[in-house]
Structures are given as C-alpha cells and as structure tokens.
Amino acid sequence: MNLVQRAININTQPRAEWARVDAEPATVAGLFTGYAVILALLPLIGTLLMGLLFGGVFGFSFVLVTGLVGYVVGLAVLFVMILIAKALAPSFGGTPSDIAAAKLLIYAATPVWLAGILNFIPGINIIVMLVGFGYAAYLLYLGSSIVMKIPADKAAAFTIVVVLIWIVLSFVVTAILGGIIVTALLGSAAMTGGYMLR
Template sequence: MSAVEPGSATSGLVDRVKSILMKPSATWEVIEAEPATVAGLFKGYVVPLSLIPAVAGLIGGLVFGYGGFGLTFKPSILGALISAAVSFGGGLLAVYLMSLIIDGLAPTFEGERNRIQAMKVAAYSGTAGWLAGIFAIYPPISVLSLLGLYSFYLLYKGLPRLMKAPETKATAYTASVVIIAIVLGVIIAALTSPLQRLGGIDRSVAAGTVNVGGKSVDLAELEAQSKRLEAAAKQIESGKAPEAVAPDVLKAYLPDGVAGYARTEVTTGSGGAAGMNGSQAEGVYTKGDAKIRLSVTDLGAAGALAGLANAFNVQSSSEKDGKYEKVGKVDGRMTQESYDSASKHGQYSVLVGDRFMVAAEGEGASIDELKAATAAVGPAKLEALSKG
C-alpha cells in the first residue's frame, strides 16, 4: 500500500512530507515504484495538504484581512468561508489538470505517458507550496511563502524520473509545465471570481495585465537556478547548509535616515529549522506622522528557491480605485510594488542576489520615498555579499 492511500496512518503522511522535502531524489525513486490510484492520492495526500492554505487563508482573512502589498480588506464570515471553499476547490482542480498537462507533454520531451505517474508528480511536487500556505495566516510573515518555490525543484526532479524523460529534457519539460500551469491558474481565477463575489469579495481590477508565454522564460537562467537549487537541497539534506548572515551584519546596511526620515527603532533576529535558516534586521523611520518600516532579510539556503523567480519573467499589474500593484523586474531584480493613494499606504520590495529581500512598507509615505528607502540599503553591496 502506498504511504498515501486511503486508510494510511497520519504518521505516514507526515513522513512522506518530510522525505519529499528533505530527500527528494531518493523519495521520487520510492514513489515511482509505489502502487497508487488517483482517488487514493487525492484522499490521502492532496486533500489534507490543500486544506493548509485554505484554512490559513480563512483565518488570516477574518483576523487580518485579505489582500497583499499593503492593500487589505476584511470580508464577512460568509465571504471568507466562500473564498476558502472556492480556493480549496480550485486548488484540487488545478492539481488534476496539471497531471493531465504532465501526461500530455511527456512524448514531446521523449517521455512515456502514464496517467498515474503523472498524477503522482502533480500531487507530490505541490508539497512545498501547500506547506508554505500556512504563512497566509499572518500577513507580516507572508514573505516566507517564497519557500513554496521549492515545489518547482520537486517538479524538476520528479518529472524525468516518473515520466521516463531524459535528464537533458528536464529543464524544458519543467518550464513548459510551469508556464501552462501559470496560464491555467489565471483561467481558474477568472472562472472562480464570480463565486468569490457571491460572498461579497470582489478582487477584479479595472485594468490589469498578466504577460506569460514562451518569451517570458529564460531557459538558461532556469537551468542555472535549478543547479543552484539542487546544490542547496543537498546541503540542507546533509545538514551543511551555509549559515545566514548575522543579524548585526544586516543591521549595518540600515541607514540612519532615508528620504528625510529619521531612524527611531531597530530590531534584529534569526532562526532556522530543518537545515534552513535566515536572519533579518528591521528599522523604523519616522517623519512627523509618516512612518516607514525598512527590512533586510537573508533567506539563507531558501534564497536558491526564491532565485527561481528570476527564471520566469512574469510581469503583472493591476489598478483600481486609486490602488495599484505591480510585479516585474527593475534593473534585473524582481520587485513588488503597491500603493493606495487614499490611505497613503504602500510597499516596495526587491529580491537581491537571489538571496536577500529588501522591503519598505510605509504609512503616509509616498511610493518614491519607499523606493528611495530600499535603494539606501545598497542592493549592489548586498549582491557582493551574496557572492562572498
């Protein structure tokens, strides 16, 4: 019996989660030979793990509000329940459709079609993403959801093994599946948005774009990042992952003042688990009633996961009622930007050196002041530190 077939013990589920995250190569070998059914994979693995982001999002929405990039709103209890249910159902549908994509593309990359093996890949590769969904429960730590990018690596390792495709085709196979999955996600979001509005939740935008396609993916960059990720995974598995930069070192990157704001507070911290560690330094800057929180976070070994974002040049933007959000590259670095002109609340963050996250969040501050704050940290210096 497979470790995730109906009736298996909870400990079997926990052990499988730990093994696929910590020892992906060896675990894919075990999974390849396991008997399984689509129903068994869903009941024993996909459904329990899919509940994590759905429940976390439900709690986070009711307590802190929905949204991102500093743009939040609190739904009614009914609205939050409908949103969680739709999100949960859409996630299950996405897993099933992704298995069809994996199976259908197999011959294109010299692999063998096999519905059950494709279902295994779709189910188990999503593990990191589902676990990272727990961070939706508390918006201030949502940056840690970047850990979910590890699912790209799990997909990269599982596809050639279970679908019998040559290792040399793994990068292109993975890229194709991810691109189609992104488009699929956009379509599912569009189809479920009317159901979201039934609960009083309208996340539509007046004007928005999502550019996804063959030209948006840099295969050479994906290959390089995949190799970095594989090396990082081996270090984590062996317990020899590099230590994160000491918080006091990061503290030195926080300027005494930015854009006319004076630094009034500094906090630092670090921690880690399961071979992964990180550290952070944050400064609070004030000018009258306006406030900016500027942070520098070392993602440690998880930076290799975040670095995968640079291989997918996905750009998005949305604007409605004086609020806007943007995601894309600026000077070759992934950035996220948002601003609410009414409340003057905004956020600007930059991924530096595929390892450090520099973020500025402000109340009463302009977006230009937030950008100036991140620039004052010195991204170039952090990039040099990441290579040191």
C-alpha cells in the same frame, strides 16, 4: 508510507524519495484522497485564520467562501494539470501515465501546501509562498526524470512548460471565479440595500 513522512521526505531528501515514489503502487484516486485533499487543507486553514484575525472588508463569510472555492478549484486545476503533464510527456521523451503524472504533480505541490498554512501572516505569507513555489518547481524538475522518465536533458524544458501552464491556468480560473464571487456579493449587497430603502 504515511502522509507526514512522505511530506517530510519529499522536502528533505527528494532524490531518494522520488525513487521510492516511483517504485510504489498507487492510483490517481488514492493519491488525491490520501494526500492531496488533506495537505491542500493547510492553505485553507491559513486563509481562515487570516479571516478570523483580520476580517477584511467583506468579513469572515467572504474569506470562508473564497477559501473553500480556492480549495476546490486548486484541486480541480491539479487534476487538469495531471492530464496535461501526461499528454506532454511524449513530446519530451517521457512515458505518458496517469499515475506517474499524478505522483509527480501531487508530491511536487507539497511545499506550496505547507507554505499555505502561513497565509494568515501578512507580508511573510507572500515570501514563504514564493519560496514554496520555487521549491515545488525544483521538485517537479527532479521528479520528472525519475517518475515520468523524461530524459535529463529535457527535464528543465518539461518543468518550465508544466509550471507556466499551471500558472496561467490557475490565474485564468481564479480570475473568472473571483469575478463571479465579487459580482454575486455586490449584487447581494445591492439587493439588501434596496430592501433597506423600502
């Protein structure tokens, strides 16, 4: 199934689509290169549009760098979350599988990536992103029983744990990298200022 059809189906008919996802052959690498790395470009494009339209304090270069870093970090966190979801599955009665965990988390992230294209619209972007996150959690909940064989009575708990870990991990990594980027920019600005005073 092509990327566009999968993105439409997982959002409009998730139960039926999760069954198709579960049945089709896949590899972790194929799921990343054929789906995740492409759809994850949408928030980056939205961020770059924001930089072009509004600039901000640091200008487009800052937006470009932070956007690219966010893109790479987002995919890296997603990969770590696949490993975590696989490791958690047995505790909730599910089947530990790299491919099943990759299918679940990558396809469940679809609404977040789609919402990210609207990053350039102040105010609306936050609302749309929150809706995207909420729907992604719902997709994760639905897919956990089908793809990772989590018993229905444990699917909600599994979803809550995975989502909380994902939020905390994303926040911590983003805070660390954000601090590094800001420090580097301030250091660069201080050096430039020093040269101008000579």
